[in-house]
Amino acid sequence: MLYAILCYNDETVTSAWSEEKDRETMDRLAAVETRLANAGRLGPVARLLPTTSATTLRKGHDEPLIVDGPFAETKEQLLGFFIVDCADLEEALSAARDLAIANQEGGAYEIRPLAIYKPGEPKT
Amino acid sequence: MTDIAWIDKALTAARPQAMGALLRYFRNLDTAEEAFQEASLRALKTWPDKGPPRDPAAWLIFVGRNSGLDTIRRTSKQVPLPPEETLSDTSDAEADMADRLDGEHYRDDILRLLFVCCHPDLPSTQQIALALRIVSGLTVPQIARAFLVGESAMEQRITRAKARIAAAGLPFEVPDATQRRLRLTAVSAMIYLVFNEGYSAAEGNAPAARPLCDEAIRLGRLLLRLFPSDPESMGLAALMLIQHARTPARFDADGTLVLLEDQDRSRWNRPMIHEGLSLIDKAMRHRRPGPYQIQAAIAALHARANRPQDTDWQQIELLYASLERLQPSPVVTLNRSVAVSKTKGPRAALDLIETLSDRLSGYFHFHGVRGSYLLELGQTDAARIAFNRAIALANSVAEAAHIRAHLDRIEKDFAAAGSKKI
Structure with missing residues (x-):
């Protein structure tokens, strides 16, 4: 069984970390990642850039509505995610639009650039 | 716990x-x-x-x-x-x-707080000091260190700024849309001043000023959270992020400034560049260009080039041309001439800046850039005069050292040519 572990914290606090503090934290996390990877249990790991760099595509309209900023509704829940390799935001939005057309059942896609991506290879 | x-x-x-x-x-x-x-x-x-x-x-x-x-x-x-x-x-x-x-309440509160720091009566140095003290909460000794001045002088500067603001009266009315726009413009300018203070002070080899860049970026992100759909706020944040991303490559081991085309691009901070690029992409979608967006787009083109020779100078020249239309200034024209020298050669670049000599005669970069075009055209004597003029106007040891390297090369070439003749 695969599990996703999602990270939450106050970004105004974490983005104010000093370089040293950031590096130390990432190093400590990397030690745990290595342990999981050696056991063949680690899948992709990603760190997202701040929500200020996010764009949100709202579904459920005839043409999906694109708004600046992160997804901010609390009555909807995080159900899944895709990671796509794109030259720029336009390409990422076009991928999200295709997904929105394939699933028109409402909801939204938040498009957030990644700061760090490690693909990982779980054995299962 | x-x-x-x-x-x-x-x-x-x-x-x-x-x-x-x-x-x-x-x-x-x-x-x-x-x-x-x-x-x-x-x-x-x-x-x-x-x-x-x-x-x-x-x-x-x-x-x-x-x-x-x-x-x-x-x-x-x-x-x-x-x-x-x-x-x-x-x-x-x-x-x-x-x-x-x-919600909304917060937004106007924070904007007001930032806005009182950029009262037009305050000289820019006081605006920056006040914002760092009031909004960012840096201590007076921290700010004094960043500005390379004594603590009591900084204390005085901040006290004077507060007194002026109190005398002018604080803006407590709830702003309408136009007012909000004006405040946003003034605040953006102040944030960019904070950034530049850190960015240019770092050239004087003052690591104490580095946090000013981080602080300005933090304020830029704050502004963006308050106004998530404002393309100029995106542009400002993108511009600062992309410029700051180069910091690890801007100085060599001796602390000497390394020019953009000589920088080791593998040392640029990639996540910071990605954040900047995604912000400028977002801003462009609004099709409401402004000075920060254009400057960020120029910085983005440099950031996207893996090697200096991959730089899209054609596009950079077009961007500088639109910046010239939006904000005409001889310095912008001077910058455009650099792009022109790459696309059309030094003669075209020199022609473009000849008309600027009256207005920029006291500007270090004008003579430095002019000297390098003259040198490229083989007009060594004129180049030497321009470089000497630049050195006399240099603002820092690093700037002077950079120009002196040009002069040394001229002398060496001259000596080599001379010895061949004999």
């Missing part, structure tokens, strides 16, 4: 919001500052045991307002002090405060 370092970061992060609201209550910068200070002290006392509140800013506003009122009552000596327990009992009120203070 909540560790002190976390509390410190949380206080800094909540500061603009809390200070903005306290300024609205008390309509006086000093009272608001003291109230925030008092609330922070109480946070340091109570948060480690009770754990952090759900909304630190709301907690600080509530406690700060009470302690500010307390001070006002005590100094007016007419109303007796309220019992301590009514001041400290904040647990129930906190949730209520958080709801009431949500």
Whole structure:
């Protein structure tokens, strides 16, 4: 069984970390990642850039509505995610639009650039 | 258990919001500052045991307002002090405060707080110092170090700035759309000043000024959170991020400035560049270009080039041309000439800047750039004169050293050519 572990914290606090503090934290996390990877249990790991760099595509309209900023509704829940390799935001939005057309059942896609991506290879 | 370092970061992060609201209550910068200070002290006392509140800013506003009122009552000596327990009992009120203070209110509070720091009567150095003190919460010694001035001089500068603001009257009306736009423009300019202070001071080999760049970026992100759909705010944040991303490559081991085309691009901070690029992509979708967006787009084109020879100079020239239309300035034209020299050659670039010589005759970069075009055209004597003029106008040792390298090369070539003749 695969599990996703999602990270939450106050970004105004974490983005104010000093370089040293950031590096130390990432190093400590990397030690745990290595342990999981050696056991063949680690899948992709990603760190997202701040929500200020996010764009949100709202579904459920005839043409999906694109708004600046992160997804901010609390009555909807995080159900899944895709990671796509794109030259720029336009390409990422076009991928999200295709997904929105394939699933028109409402909801939204938040498009957030990644700061760090490690693909990982779980054995299962 | 909540560790002190976390509390410190949380206080800094909540500061603009809390200070903005306290300024609205008390309509006086000093009272608001003291109230925030008092609330922070109480946070340091109570948060480690009770754990952090759900909304630190709301907690600080509530406690700060009470302690500010307390001070006002005590100094007016007419109303007796309220019992301590009514001041400290904040647990129930906190949730209520958080709801009431949500949303729009915060935005105008923070914008006002930033805006009072950029009063047009204040010289830019005072604006920056005041913003760092009031909004960012840097201490006077920290700010003094960044500006390379003494603490008492900095203390004086900030006190003078506060006095001027108090004399001019604080803007407490709720801004309409036009007012909000004007405030946003002034605040953006002030944030970019903070950034440039850090960026250019780093050239004088002053690591103490580096935090100013981080601070400006933090303020830029704050502005963007308040105005998530404003393309110029995206442009400003993108511009600062992309420029700051180059910092690890801007100086060699001796602390000498390394020019963009000589920088080791593998040392650029990639996540920071990606953040900047995605912001400029977002901004462009609005099709409402502005000076920050255009400058960010130029920085983005440099960032996208893996090697200097991959730089899209054609596009950069077009961007400088539109910046010239939007904000005509001889310095922008001078920058465009650099792109022209890459696409059309040094002769075209030289022709473009000849008309600027009156207005830029006292500007270091004008003579440096002009000298390098003349050198490329083989006009060594004229180049030498231009370079000497540049050295005389250099603002820092690094700038002078850079030009001197050109001169040394001329002399070496000259000597080599001379020895061949003999």
